[in-house]
Amino acid sequence: MSETGTPPRERSGMDRLRRALKSPSRGQAVVGVLVGILAFAAVTQVRLAGKDDTYANLREAELIQALNGLQAASRKAERDISDLETTRDQLRSSTLRRTTALEQAQKEVQTLGVLAGTVPATGPGITITVEDPKNELSLNHLLDGIEELRNAGVEAVEINDRVRVIAQTSFEEDPDGVRVDGVVLKPPYVIDAIGSPDTLAGALQFQDGFTDDVEADGGKVSIKKADRVEVSATRTPVKPRYAEAVPGQ
Template sequence: MRSALPPEEPNKPSGEGAEDAQPAASAAKGAEKDRENSTDKGAEKHTGNGGEATAEATAEATAEASGGGPGGEPSAADPAGGEEEQSGRRRLARSLWPPKVSRAQLTVALLLFVLGLGLAIQVASNSESSALRGARQEDLVRILDELDDRTQRLEDEKQRLDDQRTELENSSDQAEEARKQTIEKERQLGVLAGTVAAQGPGITLTVTDARGAVEADMLLDAIQELRAAGAEAIQINDVRVVASTYLEDAEGGVRVDGRKVASPYRFKVIGKPKDLEPALNIPGGVVQTLEKEQATVAVAQAEKIVVDALRRANRPDYARSSS
């Protein structure tokens, strides 16, 4: 009879293979135990140095153990660091653009803009008001002389009117004296109104415009300067200039009170020559303005100027004398 053999253990090594497997297993266990001991020793060493070990050192050790770079930073082979850097740049760009402005910032910007605009306007107005700042000394002296002469003329007119009043009050025949003064006043008003001819010292102003660049407003400026300098009678070519005179541009010339005059424009002006000529030659005045348009300007003084262009006296429709 055959006896039954006992069953074999399936995973139990036998012979030389079993002997070789047992040392390998014990070696693996020893390595794992050594690694645990080294970790515990490192922790104890950091703890023993005055308690200076921190969570950062522990994290660094963990990162080194897991294969990361020093300092816990990702290694070059790890793409997570590059992605985080790009994400940070995108967040920075989004925070800078588009700009986010608060209501307070807008209010301050608006106030600064208004302040700057006001300063610019103030500087421009100061520059315009100081047009004579760059004038020569002799020009400034001449302008002051003109102002003094104008003031003297007004004082003389005031004195003359005071004398007339005194004569009327002291005259034995007040009616006759009033009649004489009325005739004299009529003559003066006739000269101003252009209904009578006039003669006296003054100047002639000739403007030759070969290019046709002289406009009506330039001639009007000349008339205003002459009036301000004391001109008593003005005539342009064959048209008498009075208080109601108007000028407008026309083809090939200028219309004065509806009558066309062409170059050369000849002004006959009665007044004090020493006042009239400097008024035209002030810096930036009539002569310089016309010469900028390449017009030829000539001013000549004369002891006798005849203004003989007349205007018809128009009777007012509604106004009547109250005397």
């Protein structure tokens, strides 16, 4: 600064400046020391301001302000967290409900599948073997037997491991034996029935019941109770053509 420019016309101020530059005095030494201190402090402050991190030299009031801001932010974040947790819990419980409903539906499918004959079934029951050597067994007597089984609470029935007997099953006469659901079955007929073995056996063996009827036709009935009877024949489900489910029931 002090060296800038030599003025065209010399004035007392510039004269002094030039003289001072040429011949140092005692006063200049003092000025030099003080200016040196100033420069030292200024450089220090510049360095300090440059490396300052955000909070190091804030005043108390500013710190309180910053703290308030942070607290507000953290309150907001906490609100967000609790909102999100609520959402998460709702989603979790709805997922649980859906899973439960799905399990229930699957169980129902299994149950209905057993009743409708669409899935294989296993469980305690009886195996009835009907021998008909003379081929004189009346179809009505066979039907009566099935009916007795149904009355006794049978849950799954198959004949000769080939035909599953369900609500819609049809029975017809056939020269070779019987035609069940269009499948010709020849004696001996082996009927697998799942249900309470004692009840089922009792339903067939009472006086003038199925067993007596078959023996009157010249046949022979043997009943075997078992803890495990396999009903492996299945039917493909048929969509009803006329009947419709009543909605909302």
